[in-house]
Amino acid sequence: MDQQAQRNTEEPNIENPFSPGDQGNLLLEAHLEDSLPRQAESLTAALLDPIEEVITHYPISKRSAALPLLHLWQNHFGFIDESGIEWIARRLDLNSIAILELVTFYPWFRQKVPGKTIIRVCRTLSCAMAGSYEVHEKFCKSTGIDSSLDGHHGMPTSPDKKFSVEFVECLGSCGSAPVCLINQDLAERVSLEDVEVIIKKYS
Amino acid sequence: MSSLIEHPHPRERRIVFENAGKSDYTPDIETYLAHGGYVEAKKAFTMAPEAIISEVKASNLRGRGGAAFPTGVKWGFIRRDDEKPHYLCVNGDESEPGTFKDRYILHRDPHQLLEGMIITCYALNIHLAYIYVRCEYTHAKVIMEKAIQEARDQGFLGKNIFGAGFDLDIYFHEGAGAYICGEETSLLESLEGKRPYPRIKPPYFPAVLGLYMSPTIVNNVETICHVKHILRLGSAQYAAMGTPGDGGTRVLCVSGDVMKPGPYELAVGSVTLGELIFDICGGLRPGRSLKAVIPGGSSSKVLRANEIFKIKAKADDGTVIDKEVPLLDMVMDAASVAAAGSMIGSGGVIVMDDSRDMLWALNNLNQFYAHESCGQCTPCREGVLWMSKLSTRMINEGTHASDASMLHNIADNIAGRTVCAFGEAASWPTQSFIDKFPEEFGPRA
Numbered sequence: 001m002d003q004q005a006q007r008n009t010e011e012p013n014i015e016n017p018f019s020p021g022d023q024g025n026l027l028l029e030a031h032l033e034d035s036l037p038r039q040a041e042s043l044t045a046a047l048l049d050p051i052e053e054v055i056t057h058y059p060i061s062k063r064s065a066a067l068p069l070l071h072l073w074q075n076h077f078g079f080i081d082e083s084g085i086e087w088i089a090r091r092l093d094l095n096s097i098a099i100l101e102l103v104t105f106y107p108w109f110r111q112k113v114p115g116k117t118i119i120r121v122c123r124t125l126s127c128a129m130a131g132s133y134e135v136h137e138k139f140c141k142s143t144g145i146d147s148s149l150d151g152h153h154g155m156p157t158s159p160d161k162k163f164s165v166e167f168v169e170c171l172g173s174c175g176s177a178p179v180c181l182i183n184q185d186l187a188e189r190v191s192l193e194d195v196e197v198i199i200k201k202y203s
Numbered sequence: 204m205s206s207l208i209e210h211p212h213p214r215e216r217r218i219v220f221e222n223a224g225k226s227d228y229t230p231d232i233e234t235y236l237a238h239g240g241y242v243e244a245k246k247a248f249t250m251a252p253e254a255i256i257s258e259v260k261a262s263n264l265r266g267r268g269g270a271a272f273p274t275g276v277k278w279g280f281i282r283r284d285d286e287k288p289h290y291l292c293v294n295g296d297e298s299e300p301g302t303f304k305d306r307y308i309l310h311r312d313p314h315q316l317l318e319g320m321i322i323t324c325y326a327l328n329i330h331l332a333y334i335y336v337r338c339e340y341t342h343a344k345v346i347m348e349k350a351i352q353e354a355r356d357q358g359f360l361g362k363n364i365f366g367a368g369f370d371l372d373i374y375f376h377e378g379a380g381a382y383i384c385g386e387e388t389s390l391l392e393s394l395e396g397k398r399p400y401p402r403i404k405p406p407y408f409p410a411v412l413g414l415y416m417s418p419t420i421v422n423n424v425e426t427i428c429h430v431k432h433i434l435r436l437g438s439a440q441y442a443a444m445g446t447p448g449d450g451g452t453r454v455l456c457v458s459g460d461v462m463k464p465g466p467y468e469l470a471v472g473s474v475t476l477g478e479l480i481f482d483i484c485g486g487l488r489p490g491r492s493l494k495a496v497i498p499g500g501s502s503s504k505v506l507r508a509n510e511i512f513k514i515k516a517k518a519d520d521g522t523v524i525d526k527e528v529p530l531l532d533m534v535m536d537a538a539s540v541a542a543a544g545s546m547i548g549s550g551g552v553i554v555m556d557d558s559r560d561m562l563w564a565l566n567n568l569n570q571f572y573a574h575e576s577c578g579q580c581t582p583c584r585e586g587v588l589w590m591s592k593l594s595t596r597m598i599n600e601g602t603h604a605s606d607a608s609m610l611h612n613i614a615d616n617i618a619g620r621t622v623c624a625f626g627e628a629a630s631w632p633t634q635s636f637i638d639k640f641p642e643e644f645g646p647r648a
Contacts, residue, residue, distance in 0.1 A: 064394055067376070067393065092396070098397075106379030125300050172306050175457065176464075184342070
């Protein structure tokens with residue numbers, strides 16, 4: 001990696017624009033899941049090994065590993081708590097705000113426990129023309145979720161915690177509209193009958 | 204995943220989709236090698252890097268991500284021998300509503316992308332490359348990372364690849380659900396682990412001050428795949444498939460109110476919009492007539508079914524004349540769609556029939572842009588939200604006579620006043636929907 005390591009000394013310090021010595025008191029919002037045990041206190045090799053591996057993908061700046069670490073963390077715990085944000089920041093020699101600002105910006109990340117099955121219904125034009133609003137409404141009704149809830153501020157979750165249902169923007173499969181992501185899997189040409197089948201399958 | 208790609212239409216000319224469209228094709232390296240895989244990458248290392256760049260220039264390949272910028276010209280901005288390291292970032296964010304082509308390459312033919320990247324990196328003296336893909340393509344990560352490992356095991360990636368004394372590492376990087384990361388400078392910020400606020404150009408042209416402030420090429424997934432085929436076919440044959448200045452094939456993704464939506468790989472300029480909708484896509488639903496077409500992803504300006512454009516054309520005797528072209532006779536290449544006042548963009552064609560309410564459709568797009576504005580520039584951050592609120596109110600609570608001009612006015616005050624092209628992308632739908640369909644934005648109860 002020597003060739004990548006050559007860096008122009010006049011470049012700004014992209015490695016760490018936030019002073020690591022100035023951690024300060026980062027007051028995270030009160031909606032965090034306070035009552036749960038802090039995630040950073042139960043780290044195992046199942047999470048730590050892939051974290052260390054993925055950091056090696058970014059030989060120029062380990063700050064680049066911020067998104068991959070957040071993905072690994074969220075996949076492992078289901079959401080990212082305050083201790084996770086602090087742990088990742090410390091691992092990458094950053095101030096916590098540099099990680100928190102990513103969690104609050106990117107729609108994929110969440111700071112709350114989601115339902116066991118996450119259903120993301122595509123809301124954008126081609127899917128909407130093919131009936132995605134009706135599909136979303138039916139998913140919500142079948143799982144007891146208020147469909148008027150704005151999913152952009154925490155994922156609407158069913159009372160039994162089995163399902164989270166949210167509208168998302170274009171999922172990039174407009175030719176087989178309407179589409180949904182059911183956890184990791186794409187469901188295409190989803191009809192109202194399919195909604196019932198999916199709910200039954202994941203209940 | 205959908206088998207939409209497995210039934211090529213006779214008018215298609217499949218190059219990039221040739222393997223991905225076969226129902227028995229698998230994404231592992233053995234299958235790829237059995238289908239002529241990595242032949243061009245090996246060939247590239249016998250060529251001078253400058254010769255590869257010249258071939259790409261001569262091929263008239265234009266970027267397939269949206270801006271249709273000539274790829275060879277973009278590559279020409281990189282000085283092969285300067286002191287800074289160079290990087291390649293492949294843009295697989297594919298979030299433009301109406302676009303769904305790269306997903307097939309990423310899921311079904313990952314080695315084709317890797318081969319294109321290897322050739323590109325050799326040509327431009329790049330030793331570290333990233334593939335930035337939206338995280339909603341959950342399986343693509345597994346498939347691409349397996350492909351990268353397979354290529355590494357074969358000695359096609361890592362140290363001294365193909366025994367040619369050239370080092371190259373490629374890594375997969377997941378986005379996190381933000382449309383703005385498809386904008387190239389935003390993608391770089393995201394890849395650096397920051398909020399993806401686009402950088403201002405000048406001075407931050409990626410080819411000058413890109414990833415880690417070093418010269419960087421950002422190319423779309425499909426664009427990079429074409430590089431392999433330019434070497435395979437030769438630039439002359441590749442360019443000849445397309446139109447002057449716009450070579451090869453491109454994938455048009457058709458969705459909306461057609462009988463057979465899907466991604467179709469066509470020689471550039473080989474079909475008109477009418478042929479695309481009525482021959483290739485099987486026409487509209489029974490009893491419906493065409494109302495509107497968004498020709499190149501949701502950000503491109505909408506076109507009205509009965510529109511007639513005046514374009515400059517060459518007459519038989521060589522003189523330039525004004526020619527009238529009805530919408531359905533518009534050729535689907537970058538220049539023709541631009542002449543019609545819109546853009547080919549990412550090739551996402553959204554077809555709407557006469558059952559569609561244009562105010563409803565525009566409101567859907569306004570909500571999209573309101574959700575996706577990164578919030579860096581005030582006109583965009585505030586404006587797209589106003590547009591969304593206004594069009595939502597027009598639907599829910601009725602429309603006043605002044606609403607259309609107010610909506611248009613907000614859009615006019617976003618476009619051209621922002622750091623990145625999102626401002627235009629968010630304004631063009633509102634401007635064009637109101638201009639083209641004024642009767643649907645008048646007072647209603």
